[in-house]
């Protein structure tokens with residue numbers, strides 16, 4: 001066992017104890033929460049009810065088409081639950097998912113997404129595919145948030161989940177400082193297909209991520225999946241970054 005693993009293990013044990021001792025708080029407003037099961041052990045009902053909705057799927061999809069001139073958009077449709085602005089309190093829902101080891105929040109949100117999925121994307125969807133993160137980041141975070149969300153969707157819809165259909169071959173640099181064009185180039189070619197590729201041929205695939213920002217990561221994934229023979233690729237996320 002390496003020193004790093006040992007140290008991480010110790011940190012996890014401490015965190016678990018703190019979790020048990022400290023009362024749960026709403027990840028958006030910080031108020032104490034009484035519920036111990038379900039979505040509302042992470043976010044209070046008023047905050048949940050006030051989350052701004054994402055643009056409707058047709059509008060969101062048109063925005064992505066505008067972002068990828070010509071025939072560059074490899075996605076056939078896209079949808080999200082919420083429309084969130086960076087730096088605003090509702091965005092804390094997404095920060096919590098990524099940076100506070102709230103993987104259970106991810107699966108609760110995935111279940112919500114699963115129940116409205118037939119309305120958002122009324123297509124035959126055969127397989128769920130989480131957008132991959134680099135293995136180093138996965139080790140650091142302990143999980144891939146997109147995979148946890150996809151597992152929640154799979155729970156409610158019964159659509160099978162292929163966890164390792166895509167993998168990130170190279171660690172892409174932090175994307176937040178780049179322009180849309182730079183981001184697109186930065187992730188292009190960063191994905192490669194795996195053994196599950198054969199089963200995805202001629203299938204309609206649904207990519208799952210936490211946030212749709214420029215759509216460049218999702219588009220790179222969709223390009224890779226189409227090149228493996230997928231029929232159509234759709235995308236769904238918890239939030240659309242506004």
Ligand SMILES: [Zn+2]
Pocket residue numbers: 026027028029030031043044045046047048
């Ligand atoms: Zn709240």
